[in-house]
Amino acid sequence: MPEAASAPTAPRGTIGDSEFDRDTALSLREPGVYDIDLSAGWTIISAVNGGYLLAVLGRALADALPHGDPFTISAHYLTASQPGPAVVRTDVVRTGRTLSTGQASLLQYDDQGKEIERIRVLASYGDLGTLPDDVRTTAKPPAIPPMDHCFGPETASDIRLPSGGPAPVDGSSAIADRLMLRLDPSTLGWALGQPSGKGEMRAWFGLADGRDPDPLSLLLAVDALPPTAFEIGISGWVPTVELTVHVRCRPAPGPLRVSITTRNLAGGFLEEDAEVWDSADRLVAQSRQLARVRLG
């Protein structure tokens, strides 16, 4: 049903039939090799969002491996991706009973049609549905105010954006139209010209068309908030060097809460630790990235 699937037949997106699903859909060229047209709908200014790209790679590996859920996926970002044609080449490293490991590369083409590698990932996949229900956690959900006390992209861009920096919540970023992002006002000092100095960013997160979260959309969620660097008072670009995500549980339907913390900015690099909580108060994903600070 190619036509029906791409038409907005329902007011709500559903898993398998939403902007996110259409824009991460791959076509099989040959075993393990997939073509995709990277959507311009997930860009921040001109850069394609790293979380969207990770979801594309994660989806290719879910197809190539005998297990369907990313348990841990590590991505090293090599060169900046552009909207347009790309190819994903996967390699099955090992298949096991409960876990399988794979490798994937996202490549695009230069003027001569030569492949340029954008991202390389290693990942171990399993089946989240088979895990026992035991949970012993000391982690607590982030204290984010109710959604109607948080700021959407329109409101935040009305306030004031830091000069010189990218504006990930500004309407000029296509991704803002695809996300339901409501930022905790206590981590929004940067938008008022008064960054807190603390490396924290928190938000309610969903997809704008209402599609519920699944393990693949969690790969987007961990990298979709404004950089914590804004709250440290840095307004430049913060490109990701490496991002590893652990998916710990299949998320319940409904909005997610994402909390990102940076504790150490040193030597021009910083880490961003993200936690994603679902509507059932389960910690569904943890991630850490190493990013470079490019002063703007």
Place this chain on the structure above:
Amino acid sequence: MPEAASAPTAPRGTIGDSEFDRDTALSLREPGVYDIDLSAGWTIISAVNGGYLLAVLGRALADALPHGDPFTISAHYLTASQPGPAVVRTDVVRTGRTLSTGQASLLQYDDQGKEIERIRVLASYGDLGTLPDDVRTTAKPPAIPPMDHCFGPETASDIRLPSGGPAPVDGSSAIADRLMLRLDPSTLGWALGQPSGKGEMRAWFGLADGRDPDPLSLLLAVDALPPTAFEIGISGWVPTVELTVHVRCRPAPGPLRVSITTRNLAGGFLEEDAEVWDSADRLVAQSRQLARVRLG
């Protein structure tokens, strides 16, 4: 000086001439391919320590890449390594001005001499010496009592080890002889049969022969303490699925402090977050691993 280098000519190990250096030394078979005899000196019961293996892979990549320091290295552990012959195959993914990215595999041989992959890693390397000195951190060094108030392997194994579990601080583990490990008594309840229930493990860490830390030995330091699972009351084996280390600063001479935290044990998996601090109170490495809980 092959003979002189392997003889204990000095009472103290030095960087380049210590047990750790000799046991991670690789011989070049052909460009990008290295042979090594994995030492039995870094085993816990019969398993080769994952941090030692990561240091072996990290050293191969330091040779294969134009940059010498691991900035971020992600390892997926596939099958259990054994002491004995192994080969490391490296692949240069991208070389850049400030960062280079490489891939490496550690392989051993089955009865028919066929290669079996043990670990695959992706890593981005740079030069820690060129980073600016700026540090803006909210992270604080862990509060570990002075070294003479902490417990060495001998003392800890005298107390009592949990039944059924591996005994990483017991004298039966060869690695105990190679490490200077002094465990914070407040995270040693498990050895007294009274685990705290908190997923915390802290220790002073060094190499037994007094060799000072460097970026490669940090890859060992993040995975050398008893598992946090012991303090949660789990005495089984906790094999690593994936381990990512960020080296943030070249460590100052002297002992390191290592603090490991587990916040979420769920569905039979847990994360271990490690921080490593040097004698100059700099946060020199951060790591996170996903590990499986195998009930003992």
